[in-house]
Amino acid sequence: MSAAKLVQGYEVVIGFETHTQLATKSKIFSRAPTDFGAEPNTQASAVDLALPGTLPVMNREAVVCAIKLGLAVGSTIAPRSVFARKNYFYPDLPKGYQISQYEIPVVQGGVVAFYLGEEKKSVRLVRAHLEEDAGKSLHEDFIGQSGIDLNRAGTPxxxxxxxxxxxxxxxxxxxxxELHKIVTWIGICDGNMQEGSFRCDANVSVRKPGQPLGTRREIKNLNSFKFMQQAIDYEIRWQIEELEDGRAIQQATVLFDPDTGETRAMRTKEDAADYRYFPDPDLPPLVVAREWVEQVRGQMPELPRAMAARFVSQYGLPEYDATTLTQSPAMAAYFEAAAKASGQPKPASNWVMGEVSRRLNAQEIGIEQAPVSAATLAALVGRIADGTISNNAARQVFDALWTGEGSGVDAVIEAKGLRQMSDSGELEKILDDILAANADNVAQFKAGKDKAFNALVGQAMKATKGKANPQQVNELLRKKLSA
Known part of the structure; x- marks a missing residue:
């Protein structure tokens, strides 16, 4: 890792805990459904309600999801892991404890690697453990009442x-x-942050360089990248101001208020001892045989890091391009289809990362909804490569295709008269006329002034209404000027 960037003389230290809702059809210890948006308390079974005599039964598919995550980030899959009871008392926790994993989690270690700009970074994972979600408290301020919806209780x-x-x-x-990309890529989570499928807790502290770690405050339930940035930025500034004013930081759990842009303390942060963890007597140890791990490995899709490496070796792309193009399976598939059809991987990459991405972002749509298909983009890239149109003309063609003005690349080229001038004899006559009419620029060029050459190129492009091939113009001009 590179040297840490200091904020007002302090080093920022951040760790993450991310609650990823697994894409299973039923809950982790019951057969109740996990569909989002159902009427309150219509998806809570007797097990979820903790009725006397009920026993949890482990959801096999949730374990498969954990194995997939471990394989994707290079973790150790524990051959034997244990479930524990995490004791705390909230109205939306019917049992009075949460079934989780503590001392021996199913996924141990691993690394998430990513790019920050063009700099490669990596974050080590401690663990990933299976657990059940709690219910949800609903507060109706206008009638002064609160209610409990237990639909989420037991969600894996x-x-x-x-x-x-x-x-x-x-x-x-x-x-x-990057973590969001990984869990959606391998299909273990839908990644919908607004619905709570991907919730991040950020543990933030600051310290003077070289000093021990500072006291951390945990920002809970950050459900958008925008709010995440605002919350962490505010917390960093707040902690530095507190320390500079001579006050100590108290360990706490805080919430971010997007209306004020501030964090506020919710409760004093608990430590593990406060939860009184002990092994759950109703659940046997979770045993994951090596054969099971290998079976899951065989079902895994090509991972983004592996795909990016293949794009570098197979298509000769820079590593930055390859990483950018593997942000989602859909984008990777779009690029690869365009690269193969055009035979021009680097130009195809430039278009996907540039004009295509710019328009997708502007319209806030995914590449699956792009009006220009990969095959059409390949045809456009091919027409640039064979000299039919210039890059500037290609942008005009792309705009027409994106807005639905044309039915195909060649049709738009002909309809708009964008085909480059290919008759060298006609171009030479135009250049002769330009040289004759711009004797001053010719003299300046021969005197060593390169700007004069650019002016002559500009005159040629103007005379041909941009239809001349710029490379051909440059070559012919230099040939004539050196004669």
Whole structure:
């Protein structure tokens, strides 16, 4: 890792705990459904309600999801892991405890690697453990009442915990986005942050360089990257101001208020001893045989890091391009289809990362909804490569295709008269006329002034209404000027 960026003379230290809702059809210990948006308390079974005599039964698919995550980030999959009871008392926790994993989690270690700009970063994982979600408290201020919706109770979660490796807000956001990409890529989570499927807790502290770790405050339930950035930035500033004013930081759990842009303390932060963990007597140890791990490995899709490496070796792309193009399976597939059809991987990469991405972002749509298909983009790239149109004309063609003005690349080229001038004899006559009419520029060029050459090129492009091939213009002009 590079040297940490200091904020007002302080080093920022951030660790993440991410609650990833697993994409299973039923809950982790019952057969109740996990569909979002159902009427309150219509998806809570007797097990979820903790009625006397009920026993939890482990959801096999939730374990498969955990194995997939471990394989994706290079973790150790524990051959034997244990479930524990985490005791605390909230109205939305019917049992009075949460079933989780503590001493022996199913996923141990691993690394999430990503780019910050063009700099490669990595964050070490401590663990990822399976657990159940709690219910949800609903507060109706206008009638002065609160209610409990237990639809989420028992929803399967994989909590992914990092080492305190992150040293800036920018790194934190990049890490969270990379983890979001991984869990959606391998299909274990839908990644819908608004619905609570991907919730991040950021543990933030500051210290003077070289000093021991400072006291951390945990910002809970950050459900958008925008709020995540605002919350961490505010917390860093607040902690520095407190220390500069001579006050000590108290360990606490805080919430971010997007309306005020501030964090506020919710409760004093608990430590493990406060939860009185002990092994759950109703659940046997979770045993994951090596054969099971290998079976899951065989079902895994090509991972983004492996795909990016293949793009570098197979298509000769820079590593930065390859990483950018593997932000989602859909984008990777779009690029690869365009690269193969055009035979021009680097130009195809430039278009996907440039004009295509710019328009997708402007319209806030995914590449699956792009009006220009990969095959059409390949045809456009091919027409640039064979000299039919210039890059400037290609942008005009792309705009027409994106807005639905044309039915195909060649049709738009002909309709708009954008085909480059290919008759060298006609171009030479135009250049002769330009040289004759611009004797001063010719003299300046021969005197060593390169700007004069650019002026002559500009005159040629103007005379041909941009239809001349710039490379051909440059070659012919230099040939004539040196004669």
């Amino acid at each position: 979660l994989l909590e992914i915990v990092t080492e305190p490796d992150i040293r800036s807000t920018e790194e934190a956001i990049a890490y969270a986005k």
